[in-house]
Amino acid sequence: MSNSQTQIELIQPDDWHLHIRDGDVMRDALGDTARQFARAIIMPNLNPPVTTVDLAKAYQARIESNLKSLGINGFTPLMTLYLTDNTLADEIQRAKAEGIAALKLYPAGATTNSDAGVNDIKRCYQVLEVMQQVGMPLLVHGEVTHPDVDIFDREAVFIDQVLEPLRKDFPELKIVFEHITTKQAAQYVRDASTSGKNTIAATITPQHLLMNRNAIFAGGIRPHNYCLPVLKREEHRIALLEVATSGNLRFFLGTDSAPHAKGAKESARGCAGCYSAFNALGLYAEAFDSVGKLNRLETFASFYGPDFYSLPRNTKKITLTKKAQNIPSEQPFGDATIVPLRAGETIAWSLS
């Protein structure tokens, strides 16, 4: 079904879910993203996490100083706060006034640096009430963490146990179901009824559009294809590709590019996270091209994200070309190295 088109022009995209870490390695994680995207939602799961406006402002200043030293202009980090059981309602008012873009809900223990996350969402109800009032989006890592729930079912169970009750209690709260991985999540977001204003959306990563869970075990264990939520069966990948390319405004781009040093991935207890930032746009173009839907890439990558966040769309244009790009086997990451997604192979599309 792949079509013969070899070039596509689109308004510059944004990345609505990104990890760039902190300290020495941040510089290396930031450059790849800023070459492709105009803005990115910066995840707050540092250690210790970004739980207050002051911490977010300080983190933003460190990002800006790295951008400056990289000589990058025209990239805007959109800052988020990490929701905890102890977040104060007053902090939400401040966050709104200071231009914080969203709060992130990590169920405690769900993923990298989530230990300080939420143990019981009911403890956050006062905070959620204020978020609903002031129009502050809640970004959710949608997995339950109970050890009895199979890892491949954690997202689907989260919908029934947490997300649906939450949406009933806060019908006006803007929620982004982050990095969805299952047909249940795709269907839930597609079919969710909202009263008037659209209050629900989902981001989708390139790895979940391009790979199924076989990729974690192809010819031996492949730690660089391990992320959370973990890759699922082929039927789920197909369902995600279908909604991503359907032109539905509830689905937009969020890479979840999540760098970990090579040694931390290739280890007895390897970290979760795929580093897709090297050529994320190429990966998305490949996915859309695989079903002949390149014409739907621009709305997914460049329009529906800012629309949901009530931010202006970008105006600059970029061109993607169908020309195989070699992906390095590793690249610098502070004192260490990082192995990008598709390392040592090629990606069919790239930024011109």
Ligand code: NCD
């Ligand atoms: C992310 C990370 O490493 O920070 N890892 C991942 O597998 N996606 C955390 C997250 O978004 O779950």
Ligand code: ZN
């Ligand atoms: Zn993430």
